[in-house]
Amino acid sequence: MYGKDTGHGRGIRRRGMGAVAVGAALLLSGCSGSSDDGSEAKPSVSQQPKGEDPYWVNPDGNAARQVAEFEDEGKKEEAGLVRRIAEQPVADWLGTDQPEEEARGFTEAAKAADREALLVLYNIPHRDCGNYSGGGAADGNAYRAFVDSVAKGIGDRPATVILEPDAVLHLVDGCTPEQFHEERYDLLKGAIQTLKALPATKVYLDAGNAGWGKPEQIFEPLTWAGVAEADGFSVNVSNFYSTGESVAYGKELSCP
Known part of the structure; x- marks a missing residue:
């Protein structure tokens, strides 16, 4: 494997x-983001197919939080790029x-x-x-x-x-x-x-x-x-x- x-x-x-x-x-460092109403931006990442990788993707990891922050800010392109990292098991x-x-x-x-x-x-x-x-x-x-x-x-x-x-x-x-x-x-x-x-x-x-x-x-x-x-x-x-x-x-x- x-x-x-x-x-x-x-x-x-x-x-x-x-x-x-x-x-x-890779894991990007970054603080958790917040939405306009002051609530914390929630990470949004998916698990890899179990047949491809049995390990868990932490949906609350730093990279996942960065994805949530970018999404909350409307930075869709940046969020997509970081998502490729965030959805790899670490x-x-x-x-x-x-x-x-x-x-x-x-x-x-x-x-x-x-x-x-x-x-x-x-x-x-x-x-x-x-x-x-x-x-x-x-x-x-x-x-x-x-x-x-x-x-x-x-x-x-x-x-x-x-x-x-x-x-x-x-x-x-x-x-x-x-x-x-x-x-x-x-x-x-x-x-x-x-x-x-x-x-x-x-x-x-x-x-x-x-x-x-x-x-x-x-x-x-x-x-x-x-x-x-x-x-x-x-x-x-x-x-x-x-x-x-x-x-x-x-x-x-x-x-x-």
Whole structure:
């Protein structure tokens, strides 16, 4: 299964050395609009045909809100252009303040639309090595509690979870200090086990992107992090490589 290539992508590699699935989506930033009477402009977007893409399109996403704002302003051409973006499924990155409530809300809405929620968990301790996206859970116990909350929120509803973009990659490229490696492997493996215990959840462990280095460098670290217990691995979640480059990287990683 191959998705559309529009720039900022997500790639999914299925367990069992099967095909690489790569999708992509762009999300425009923008505030919600208001109509002339002061009421908030309501997003108006459609789901993709289920046979073409099983993932849920969030009708309240930023791009959808921009469509509503343009429509409210009578900017039909602009609304049509942004609608092409707004109607592509985009993963929802869960926050850390109310992860259970967010996971429940996204999965309930997706199920009501007869689609599957696509979620990203990004809260590993020492995240992004303290760089632009630095932060994450305060410690291992806080992270385990976060994952438990997400799992409780998902429950028995269908969901695909992308687990911790760049978390394994940064163990390999030297970005994450050595003293945190053992704990991170343990946390990732535990997160996979917790989420896979749910009846309708698929889990993909992130494996970086096509431009960072050689695939054979990350093969064993993915194994140590528990990828064999997941449904596969994801690529290009937090970068901008093309679908073709990402597919090639995923295939090379599958057969190091």
